Amino acid sequence: MTELDQFITGLPKAELHLHIEGSLEPELMFALAERNGIDIPYASVEEVRAAYEFSNLQDFLDIYYAGAGVLQTRADFHDLAAAYFKRAAADGVVHAELMFDPQTHTDRGIAFEEVIEGLLSAMAEAEATHGITSRLILCFLRHLSEEAAFETLAMAEPWIDRITAVGLDSSEVGHPPVKFAQVFAAARAKGLKITAHAGEEGPPDYVYQALDQLKTDRIDHGNRSLEDPELTRRLADLGMTLTVCPLSNLKLCVVDDLKDHPTDAMLTHGLKATLNSDDPAYFGGYVGDNFKAVTEARGLSKADLVTLARNSFTGAFLPPDMIASYVERLDAYAAAHC
Template sequence: MTDLSDFIARLPKAELHMHIEGSLEPELMFALAQRNRVEIPFDSVEAVCAAYQFSNLQDFLDIYYRGADVLRTEADFRDLAAAYFDRAAADGVVHAEIFFDPQTHTDRGIGFDVVMRGLTAAMDAAQARHGITSRLILCFLRHLDEAAAFATLEAAQPWLHRIEAVGLDSSELGHPPEKFARVFAAAAACGLKRVAHAGEEGPPDYVHQALDVLQVDRLDHGNRSLEDPALVERLVREQMTLTVCPLSNLKLCVVGTMEEHPIDRMLDEGLRVTINSDDPAYFGGYVNDNYRAAAEARGLGRDALVTLARNSFLGSFLPEAEKAALVARLEEYAARA
C-alpha cells in the first residue's frame, strides 16, 4: 500500500462533497470558543473526540450543530475555510466545490453577509496561495420548511456571483426531495446549478425525486441507487456524477465495514462515482484518507484511482475547457508516476 499511498498523495483531484462546517477540527473549535467567549458542552479536545461516536445521521447532526455555534465572525469563517484549503492542497486537491449551511448561522443571528465575506476571502486566498480554484454550494436544511429555504435564497441574491449551486442536506429520512421542488425551481431560474443528498439513508425513491423533481445536475451520496437496477442503468446512461464519501458511510453506519463498501461495484457498473470527505473533522479523514481507505479495503488499483480522479473533474461545475486542462494534467501525472 506504500507505493499506492504515495500515488494517491500526489494524484491531482477535485473534491465535490465537503461541508465546510464539517471541517471544524476540535482544536479550532476550542480556539474559536475562547476567542468568542462561547460555552461549549465539552471540557477538552479529548471529550469532543469521544463524542464523535455516531449510530446514525441524526446523532452526528446533533453534535455538528453544537460545534457550529462557535462560528460567529467573518474571521471565524475565514479561518475555518483557510484551514480546510491548507489540508486540501496537501492532499493534491486542485479544485473544490464546498457546501455551506447558511441557515445554521442565520438562525443564530449571524448575518448571511458575515458568512459569505469570510468564506470568499479564504477562497480567494487559497487560489493565490495554493492555486486551488473553488466554488460555493448553498445548502438548504431539509429538516426546515420550504419558507425558510425561500428566505435563504432571497438573502443570497446579492451574492449569486459567488455561489455556483444550491444543495439539500441535513436529516434525509422523512424529508423527501420533493418537499423543496419549488425553491429548487426558483434557484434554477436564478441561474444556479442544483445538487442534492439522496440515497444515503433515504430509499432509491429519493434519488428518483432528486432527478425528476429537483432536476439535479449532480447527486450527493446515491449509494442506495444500487438497490434499483433500472435506476443504476439510468444514472450510467445520463452520466450523472455521484459524490461518494467512504469514511462518512462507515462512520454513519451506512456500511458495516469498509470491506463492505460498494465503491468498486459502482465503478464496475459504469457509474461516474467520485471520492470525497463529507465532514472530515467528524468522520476521521480528509479526501486522501478516503481514497486510501477505499483502495485498501476494496483493492482499488491505479487505474481505478485515476478514474475516480478523472470523474471528479468531469463532474465538477468548471467550464469545459478547464475540465479538459485538469484531465490532461491528471493523465500526464498517471503516465509518469
C-alpha cells in the first residue's frame, strides 16, 4: 500500500450514497439463498461475478432486483448491513447514510417491518462495534407510480422518526423527478430531508427538476450538471452537495475511462462534490476503492481528498454539532498527515 493509499484509508469520511441492497456480495447472496431455500439462476460465485458486466443502468438493475430476492427476513437485512459496516469501518468511514428500497421487498411480499427492523438493528450494532453513526434514506423506485410511492410512505409512518430522508432511484431515463413532486412535498411536510438521483444518465433538466420541483437538499450523482454552465453556477452558489460515485460511473458507462471523470472539475467549479460507492458489490469497490481509483486516474492531491471528505460531513443529514465534531476530527487528521 502506497503512502497516499494509507492516507486515504485513514482519512475520516462519511458515505452519503450507498444502496444497502447494492452491497450484497455474491458470497452472502449464496449463503442467504441456502438459508432461505431459494433457487438463484447462478451455479457459483464466479458465475455471479461474470454477470456483473453492464452496458447501462437497466442491465444492472435487472441483476440487482434478482439478487435482492434472497433477502427474506430481518436477520437477512441485518446481516446485509452488518457486512457493509464492517467494510466501511476498514475504509475509514465514520458516518454512513444508507439508502434502502422498500418497494423492492414489499412488492414481493416481504413486510416493511422486516426490512427496516433488520437495518436498524445493524445500525445500532455498527455504532457500538465500529463507532460508525448512520442514518436511513427511504428511496422511491421511479419506474413505479407516484401512487405506489405514497403507499410506501404510509407504510413507513410507524418508523418515521427513525428515517432521515427520502430519495429517488432506479431507472432515470423516462422518469423525470417532477413525476414525484407531490409525494416529496408530503415527505418534506413530515420533516424528512430530500435527495434524488439526477443527472447520471438523465439530462441536466432532471437536475433542475430535482431542485425546483422536489426542492432537494442534496443531488445524487449530478455529473451531467457540468454540461450546463448556468446550472453549474447555481449548484455552486447553493452549496448543493453532489454524491458522486466514480466506479459506478465507469461500470455503467457514464464515463468511458476514470481519466475522464469530472471529480476535480467539480471542485474547480466550486461544486460540493463527495465520493461514494453507490452499489459496491456490483460496481467493483467500496468507498476507499473509489477514493483510490479516482485519485490515481485524476492525480488528486491530499488537499483535494480532504476537501472531498469535508464535503461529505458538511453535506451529511446530521445536526450541526455532530457535523462540527466530525470536521474537527478530519482537520486534526489533515494537520497530522498533510
